[in-house]
Amino acid sequence: MIRLTDQPTAKHRPGSAISEPDARPGAILWPTFFSRLARNIRKNGTLFLMALPGLALLFVFQYMPLPGIVIAFKNYRTSQGIFGSDWIGLKNFEYLFKTDAAIRITTNTLFLNTVFIITGLIASLTIALLLNEVRSRYLARVYQSSVFFPYFVSWVIVGYFGFAFLNGDSGLLNKWMERAGLNTVSWYSSPQYWPYILTAAHIWKSAGYWSIIYLAGMMGINTEYYEAAQIDGASRWQQITGITLPLLLPIILINILLSIGRIFYADFGLFYYVTRDSSLLYKTTDVIDTFVFRGLRSMGDFGMAAAAGLYQSVVGFVLIFVANWVVKRIDPEKSIF
Amino acid sequence: MAVAQHTYSTNYRRRGAITQTIFNLILMAVGLIFLFPLLLVISSSLTDEVTLARTGFALIPEKISFDAYNFIRMDPGRILSAYSVTITTTTVGTVCGLLIMAMLAYALSRQDFAWRKPLSFFVIFTMLFHGGLIPTYILVTQTLHLKDSLLALILPYLVIPWYVFLLRTYFITLPKELIESAKIDGASEWRVFFQIVIPLSTPALATVGLFCILMYWNDWWLPLLYIDSPSKFPLQYLLYSIQKSAEFLTTGEASALLQTVELPVQSMRMAMAVVAMGPIAIAFLALQRYFVRGMLVGSLKGE
Numbered sequence: 001m002i003r004l005t006d007q008p009t010a011k012h013r014p015g016s017a018i019s020e021p022d023a024r025p026g027a028i029l030w031p032t033f034f035s036r037l038a039r040n041i042r043k044n045g046t047l048f049l050m051a052l053p054g055l056a057l058l059f060v061f062q063y064m065p066l067p068g069i070v071i072a073f074k075n076y077r078t079s080q081g082i083f084g085s086d087w088i089g090l091k092n093f094e095y096l097f098k099t100d101a102a103i104r105i106t107t108n109t110l111f112l113n114t115v116f117i118i119t120g121l122i123a124s125l126t127i128a129l130l131l132n133e134v135r136s137r138y139l140a141r142v143y144q145s146s147v148f149f150p151y152f153v154s155w156v157i158v159g160y161f162g163f164a165f166l167n168g169d170s171g172l173l174n175k176w177m178e179r180a181g182l183n184t185v186s187w188y189s190s191p192q193y194w195p196y197i198l199t200a201a202h203i204w205k206s207a208g209y210w211s212i213i214y215l216a217g218m219m220g221i222n223t224e225y226y227e228a229a230q231i232d233g234a235s236r237w238q239q240i241t242g243i244t245l246p247l248l249l250p251i252i253l254i255n256i257l258l259s260i261g262r263i264f265y266a267d268f269g270l271f272y273y274v275t276r277d278s279s280l281l282y283k284t285t286d287v288i289d290t291f292v293f294r295g296l297r298s299m300g301d302f303g304m305a306a307a308a309g310l311y312q313s314v315v316g317f318v319l320i321f322v323a324n325w326v327v328k329r330i331d332p333e334k335s336i337f
Numbered sequence: 338m339a340v341a342q343h344t345y346s347t348n349y350r351r352r353g354a355i356t357q358t359i360f361n362l363i364l365m366a367v368g369l370i371f372l373f374p375l376l377l378v379i380s381s382s383l384t385d386e387v388t389l390a391r392t393g394f395a396l397i398p399e400k401i402s403f404d405a406y407n408f409i410r411m412d413p414g415r416i417l418s419a420y421s422v423t424i425t426t427t428t429v430g431t432v433c434g435l436l437i438m439a440m441l442a443y444a445l446s447r448q449d450f451a452w453r454k455p456l457s458f459f460v461i462f463t464m465l466f467h468g469g470l471i472p473t474y475i476l477v478t479q480t481l482h483l484k485d486s487l488l489a490l491i492l493p494y495l496v497i498p499w500y501v502f503l504l505r506t507y508f509i510t511l512p513k514e515l516i517e518s519a520k521i522d523g524a525s526e527w528r529v530f531f532q533i534v535i536p537l538s539t540p541a542l543a544t545v546g547l548f549c550i551l552m553y554w555n556d557w558w559l560p561l562l563y564i565d566s567p568s569k570f571p572l573q574y575l576l577y578s579i580q581k582s583a584e585f586l587t588t589g590e591a592s593a594l595l596q597t598v599e600l601p602v603q604s605m606r607m608a609m610a611v612v613a614m615g616p617i618a619i620a621f622l623a624l625q626r627y628f629v630r631g632m633l634v635g636s637l638k639g640e
Contacts, residue, residue, distance in 0.1 A: 040451045046526035047444040051456060054441030057496045061473070062463040064480070068472025082475060127367060133360050145625060146368035149375070152621045153614065154555035156573045159580060160610040161374035164381055170393035170603065172377060204371060209632065216633050236356065269557065273577070292470050302471055309469030317466045 069313075071306040092307035101291065105308070109287040112195060113263045116202045117256060123203045124210035125252070129240060131211065132218045144215075148208035155269025158201060162274050166197070189280040198285065201274050202267070210255070217251045218244055254327050254334045261323030264316040265289065288312045382406070382608035389603050405608035416612060418568055419575040426490045426571060427553040434495040434549050435542060441496065442504035443530055448513075464498045474562060489563035490571065494552060500545045503631070507541035508534065544631030547624055554617055572613045579606055 067082070072092055074085040096102045127147055134140045150158075165172050166187040174184040187193060225243045234242065266287035275285045288308060295305020328335040373396075381394045385402035392399055409416060444450055445457050467473075483489035511534065519529050535542070560574035570578065621628075 043449075044451050047447060047450045048452065050440040050526070050530065051444035053437045054496045054501065055456065055459065057437065057492065058460060058463055058498070060481070061476075061493050061496075062467070065468030065472035065476045068475055069468055071471055071475070078479075081479070082472075127364075130360050130364050130367075133356070134364065135357060136361075139361060139364075143364040143368045145622070147371045148625065148629075149618075149621060150371060152551065152555075152617050153375075154557060154573050156557045156576045156580075157610050157614055158374075160576070160607065161378055163580070164374065164377050164394045164607065170390060172394045175393035175395070204374075208371070212629055213632060216629075273557070276580070289470075296471060296474055302475075306469060306471040309471055313467050313469050320465050 069306070069310055071302060072310040074303060076302040076306070088303070092303040093311070096304050096307050096311075102308070102311075104283070105286055105288045105291045108284065109266050109289075110263060112198060112287070113259075113266065115195065115199055117259045117263070119199055119203055120206055120210060121252065121256065123207040125214055125248075127207060127211040128214035128218060129244065131215050132244070133236070144208070144212065148212060150205045151209045153205070155205075155267075155273040158205065158270075159273035159276060162197070162201065163276070188276060188278045191281045191284040194275065194281050194284045198270060198274065201270060205270075213255075214248060214251065217248050221247050250331060253330060257323045257327050257330075261320040262316070264312055264319055268293065378607050379611055382604055382611050384604055386602070386604050402604070405604040406612075408605055409608055409612060415567070415570075415575060416572075416609065419570050419572045419613075422487065422490075422569055423554060423571040423573075426487060426556075427550055430491045430494055430553045431546055431549040433491075434497075435546050437495055438497070438501050438545065439504055439535065439538070439542060440530070442501045443508050443534055445501070446505045446508035460498050460501055477563060484563055485565045485569060486563070487569060490556070490559045491553075493559060494549075494556070497549075497552075500548065504538075504541055504545060507538060511537055540630070544627055547620075547627050548631060550620070551617070551628075576609060576613055579609055 071082055071085070073087060073089060074082070075088045075091075076082070076085045080086075131140050131144060134143070153161075163171070166174075168174060168184070168186050168188070171187070173187070177184050185193070187197070221244065225247075226239055229239050229243060266289045268289040271285055271287050271290050272293070275281050277290075288311075292305045292309045292312070295301050295308065299305070324335050377394055377396055380396055380398050381389060382405050383401055383403065384395070384398035385400040386404065388398070388400040388402075441460070445453055445460070447453065477489060477493070478484040483492070515533055515537075516529055519533055520526075524532070555573060556571065557573040557577060560569075560571050561577070564570060564574060567578075
């Protein structure tokens with residue numbers, strides 16, 4: 001078991017124990033340097049060649065866009081290109097933060113992602129605990145398959161599912177409400193309901209995935225703990241709160257931390273396809289990612305969209321960095337870097 | 338004492354049977370809730386259009402009709418073209434992506450590869466910081482000129498850093514002696530990779546391959562950004578464009594029938610969703626355990 005109090009020692013850091021025997025700090029002997037370089041190329045050339053296509057693709061699609069970040073500080077015109085457009089300093093940011101757009105997309109992103117993390121955790125843990133209690137392996141697999149299935153459905157199709165429930169005239173929900181004598185709701189133009197709808201959609205799509213991960217963690221727990229607890233007369237509930245959950249805590253913590261690291265990034269598909277990009281809902285459903293996309297697509301304001309994108313990248317970077325640093329304290333194996 | 342113990346254990350067992358039933362009932366309900374939207378869409382695709390308009394979406398169709406599917410069959414051009422685009426991007430992307438990622442991951446997994454650390458950082462950095470949508474979009478459309486090209490649907494997803502590290506983790510567990518003894522026998526790095534490492538890594542490659550297939554098959558993001566001409570629409574994007582435009586049905590051969598027959602718009606949309614979902618649903622049922630294994634490699638390594 002991994003404890004929070006365990007401090008990573010030097011031997012946990014990969015590679016720190018291995019150092020070149022002839023590496024002397026300070027003095028660089030150029031002949032040695034070149035002969036070592038030649039040896040390196042001879043020895044590592046083929047391996048480098050193997051890595052090259054992948055590295056090249058990453059370079060093109062991940063590194064080459066980076067200089068384009070300057071668009072955030074420019075009045076971008078397609079005809080003038082990225083570097084020909086005029087510098088306007090922080091105007092784009094000023095404009096972004098002066099309107100209520102920045103506050104709206106930031107709070108929506110943070111609020112909904114927080115709700116998703118908490119409700120998703122509760123739902124997937126509950127399902128995993130229930131699955132773990134079921135004795136029939138066959139039935140457990142049937143249940144598991146049906147909760148895992150939505151993970152394979154694309155957001156576009158989830159949008160169709162949602163439409164079957166929510167559309168004004170023939171949607172199932174309105175038909176039910178009609179039958180119950182309630183007033184029908186025009187769902188795609190009533191923003192107040194959407195935090196709930198989006199949360200439900202998020203749970204539906206991802207709870208199966210996470211419950212499988214937690215279930216695997218539960219199955220990895222030594223059965224002797226439970227046997228000992230049963231002899232002492234512990235109830236199932238006591239066993240869950242006393243053994244299962246505490247032993248699962250490291251995995252849970254790490255998953256939460258990694259989600260917090262990505263809390264500034266929204267699941268674009270959920271917010272775009274499930275809401276059908278209905279502008280009447282933006283008050284509660286507009287997030288940074290959809291805002292940036294609209295800047296590109298419909299508003300045509302590349303500068304402000306790029307400013308919002310850079311804002312997301314920078315805050316996101318800090319969050320991922322901090323989250324990963326904490327994860328590394330808990331369990332170096334699980335950290336991304 | 339013995340009696341007390343006996344009572345305790347029968348009580349415990351009887352309570353166990355009751356709780357088992359309760360747990361099973363709860364899970365059955367949860368499972369049904371999770372499957373409900375799917376069943377609803379399938380049933381409404383099988384509902385007669387007039388009935389659908391009158392009674393709304395319902396789990397059990399009041400009047401069954403295969404009209405929606407018949408209309409799709411009559412004018413299959415768009416969906417067939419979308420299928421072929423999706424199959425092309427999925428196969429090319431998965432095969433090339435797997436090869437490229439495996440080669441990169443293998444190089445990074447070799448402890449004697451001198452540039453392992455800086456190159457690993459080169460890969461990791463892309464997981465931490467992104468240039469953002471706008472610079473990427475301008476690069477792809479104006480520098481690489483990939484607008485409205487199938488390459489724009491394939492290239493950006495070929496190397497997924499997370500999968501590279503998943504593969505690397507697996508390669509590290511392979512016995513080093515195998516690689517070293519093959520090299521002593523005079524095998525080149527390429528030969529070691531293709532004849533020893535790849536055959537030994539089929540479980541990891543299969544898992545990553547399945548995730549790539551799912552990623553390409555379900556992709557709606559790249560076509561949303563880069564694809565304009567309807568002949569290059571992949572499945573997900575076709576579904577999206579159908580959702581957007583109600584008048585899509587009035588083009589092509591189906592329009593000739595408009596005069597005589599009421600077109601099943603609503604049920605046909607749902608039928609399109611079912612037709613697009615079919616293969617991935619079958620793949621899910623057949624290959625689920627490989628996905629599960631892959632997820633666990635990623636999340637529980639070293640447990």
